[in-house]
Amino acid sequence: MSTVETYIETELERVERWRTEELIRGGFDVESAVLLAAEPAVDLHAAIELIERGCPPDLAARILL
Numbered sequence: 001m002s003t004v005e006t007y008i009e010t011e012l013e014r015v016e017r018w019r020t021e022e023l024i025r026g027g028f029d030v031e032s033a034v035l036l037a038a039e040p041a042v043d044l045h046a047a048i049e050l051i052e053r054g055c056p057p058d059l060a061a062r063i064l065l
Contacts, residue, residue, distance in 0.1 A: 019044055027051040032061040039065065 009017070019037035024030060026048035036042045042064050050060040 023047060028057045028061065032057060036061060036064055 016037045020033045022044060023033035023036055036047055047060060047064055051057055
């Protein structure tokens with residue numbers, strides 16, 4: 001019989017995954033979204049609002065990081 005390993009995601013990992021998904025949905029590329037999501041000081045709504053107001057995603061990421 002084979003052993004199945006179960007990975008249990010921590011709350012922090014769940015939050016960072018959700019933030020990453022929201023940032024991607026908001027217009028950031030995956031790499032920037034992962035970096036921004038991992039930084040608690042980055043306001044998710046402010047990040048997305050920058051893009052909604054016409055700021056290019058790469059510039060928005062540089063501003064926020």
